[in-house]
Amino acid sequence: MLSIIKSCTLIGVEGFITQIETDITSGMPAFITVGLPDASVKEAKDRLSAALKNSGFVFPYKRVTINLAPGDIKKEGTHYDLPMALGILFSSGQLVVEADFSDTIVFGELSLNGEIRAVSGTLPIIIEAKRQGYRRVILPYDNGAEASVVDGIEVIAIKNLCELQQYLYGEKDCVYPSDSPVESTVCYTSDFADVKGQENIKRAMEIAAAGGHNMLMIGPPGSGKTMLARCFPSILPDMTQEESLESTKIYSIAGLLKPDKPLLKQRPFRAPHHTISAVSLTGGGRIPQPGEVSLAHLGVLFLDELPEFQKNALEALRQPIEDKLVTISRVNATITYPSSFMLLAGMNPCPCGHYGDDSNRCRCSEIQIRRYLNRISAPLLDRIDIHTEVPNISYEKLADKKAAESSETIRARVNAARQIQLNRYATLPILMNADLTPRMIETYCRLGEQEELLIKQAFTTLNLSGRAYHRILKLARTIADLDEKRNIEPAHLAEAIQYRRLER
Numbered sequence: 001m002l003s004i005i006k007s008c009t010l011i012g013v014e015g016f017i018t019q020i021e022t023d024i025t026s027g028m029p030a031f032i033t034v035g036l037p038d039a040s041v042k043e044a045k046d047r048l049s050a051a052l053k054n055s056g057f058v059f060p061y062k063r064v065t066i067n068l069a070p071g072d073i074k075k076e077g078t079h080y081d082l083p084m085a086l087g088i089l090f091s092s093g094q095l096v097v098e099a100d101f102s103d104t105i106v107f108g109e110l111s112l113n114g115e116i117r118a119v120s121g122t123l124p125i126i127i128e129a130k131r132q133g134y135r136r137v138i139l140p141y142d143n144g145a146e147a148s149v150v151d152g153i154e155v156i157a158i159k160n161l162c163e164l165q166q167y168l169y170g171e172k173d174c175v176y177p178s179d180s181p182v183e184s185t186v187c188y189t190s191d192f193a194d195v196k197g198q199e200n201i202k203r204a205m206e207i208a209a210a211g212g213h214n215m216l217m218i219g220p221p222g223s224g225k226t227m228l229a230r231c232f233p234s235i236l237p238d239m240t241q242e243e244s245l246e247s248t249k250i251y252s253i254a255g256l257l258k259p260d261k262p263l264l265k266q267r268p269f270r271a272p273h274h275t276i277s278a279v280s281l282t283g284g285g286r287i288p289q290p291g292e293v294s295l296a297h298l299g300v301l302f303l304d305e306l307p308e309f310q311k312n313a314l315e316a317l318r319q320p321i322e323d324k325l326v327t328i329s330r331v332n333a334t335i336t337y338p339s340s341f342m343l344l345a346g347m348n349p350c351p352c353g354h355y356g357d358d359s360n361r362c363r364c365s366e367i368q369i370r371r372y373l374n375r376i377s378a379p380l381l382d383r384i385d386i387h388t389e390v391p392n393i394s395y396e397k398l399a400d401k402k403a404a405e406s407s408e409t410i411r412a413r414v415n416a417a418r419q420i421q422l423n424r425y426a427t428l429p430i431l432m433n434a435d436l437t438p439r440m441i442e443t444y445c446r447l448g449e450q451e452e453l454l455i456k457q458a459f460t461t462l463n464l465s466g467r468a469y470h471r472i473l474k475l476a477r478t479i480a481d482l483d484e485k486r487n488i489e490p491a492h493l494a495e496a497i498q499y500r501r502l503e504r
């Protein structure tokens with residue numbers, strides 16, 4: 001007898017509805033899977049047979065053919081265990097259910113004792129199922145909270161095959177409560193109120209957060225670059241509901257969602273170590289996984305000790321920074337993951353770290369310093385809008401008892417400036433000033449006579465490159481937005497120009 005169960009797979013960050021057709025006929029006992037199954041799907045036979053037996057069912061001693069449709073999409077992972085088990089139970093007549101199953105999506109991994117284990121990628125699957133009008137989804141209990149983030153689809157969360165049988169026979173209600181608390185509260189671990197001094201850097205970070213500008217901090221070890229970076233998430237603009245879902249999808253696919261926090265409310269902050277490989281940074285691998293650039297999507301990628309990163313890893317960053325997505329080529333498909341992140345980088349001014357400070361400790365030769373700085377290529381440096389120097393903090397500042405401004409106060413200004421940008425770019429495919437193209441800059445960063453003169457002077461006296469021009473205008477636009485001014489004024493421009501130190 002033939003049975004049809006709807007299930008789902010993942011293509012990149014999107015869910016894709018599939019169909020499991022199970023047919024059992026008499027003849028030589030065999031288990032055949034067709035429709036581009038990968039090794040983990042082919043291996044399912046052993047899991048299925050043990051799980052069925054240990055749940056009080058029998059694995060049919062017949063010819064079992066399972067077709068995974070459509071045939072041109074590679075079927076990966078263990079999502080198909082549960083729909084295949086259900087298909088076998090229906091086709092072999094061990095479960096007889098009158099109810100219509102065509103509006104139901106089923107997925108989940110089976111363990112040998114019949115328990116149903118959580119799988120990754122639940123959220124994108126549910127979003128796609130809802131979009132296509134499915135009314136019900138049967139999934140592992142531990143994925144229930146994540147699924148209930150989406151309204152308008154009934155979530156049946158089950159723990160094992162016996163429970164599934166009870167549910168189907170109407171003996172047990174397994175509907176996951178949709179009013180369960182999914183509201184994760186936002187809580188920041190570090191606050192700028194605890195950072196003494198460094199007012200200039202805090203200001204630069206406020207601008208970076210408001211306009212989404214990439215930023216580089218240069219300073220000696222111990223000047224507090226890492227501490228400042230750790231505080232940075234606390235001043236980032238609040239996430240919209242849409243952004244939350246988009247970011248959560250990536251964590252869902254990577255299997256990094258915590259059950260108690262099924263929906264990300266806080267912008268991600270990723271800080272990989274400098275020994276990271278290019279693949280871990282950008283994503284890929286035999287079983288493709290989103291890399292750090294995608295996990296930082298809509299948030300921050302913090303690279304401390306930037307020159308220590310492998311050269312090919314740094315070069316691999318250029319494309320995701322430019323295109324805001326990563327494309328991974330595979331044998332029979334290409335996968336894209338979004339990677340619209342803000343880059344925050346830290347580095348020492350020289351190999352020993354003390355160049356330019358008052359201690360006179362630096363013994364690095366000019367060649368050593370140049371070689372150190374050259375590890376960051378010009379094209380990468382060119383994609384960083386803000387360059388700042390983080391000085392060593394003076395004793396007077398450290399001893400100062402006065403509390404610094406809190407992150408909450410700064411975040412309020414950042415949110416206001418971001419809202420101005422969202423309104424201004426409502427009809428454009430961009431969200432913030434950092435995304436402005438040269439053509440848009442002409443429209444949105446117009447300068448008056450006085451401002452033209454100022455930037456002209458800066459170009460001649462500071463010997464700025466042509467590429468710096470657009471960077472400065474975008475920055476000045478953000479500074480004007482923070483100031484709640486419609487037009488860019490000389491003070492905004494002057495501040496923007498001083499963030500291009502490495503240009504010289």
Ligand SMILES: [Zn+2]
Pocket residue numbers: 350351352353354355362363364
């Ligand atoms: Zn040195």
